[in-house]
Amino acid sequence: MTPLDSERDPHAVAEHGVAEHGVAEHGVVEHDVEQVTPTELNAWRRGFTPQAEIWNGRLAMLGLSVGLSVLLVARLASH
Known part of the structure; x- marks a missing residue:
């Protein structure tokens, strides 16, 4: 799932432990982070x-x- 998919689908965001306002459960704001293997x-x-x-x-x-x-x-x- 890409960041754009999570913006379109609010239910997909909740599946990853991020609230609707872009704040994770532990209080850190999630920004566009490049995923690296x-x-x-x-x-x-x-x-x-x-x-x-x-x-x-x-x-x-x-x-x-x-x-x-x-x-x-x-x-x-x-x-």
């Missing part, structure tokens, strides 16, 4: 895509780890 998450895609966001987070954590490691080694080497 687990095998597709590691794809290298540019733009505002889930894959780009995942790689952005991974590279940010890598950069933070490398930066902190360099500071730690520099501090240990100075003593």
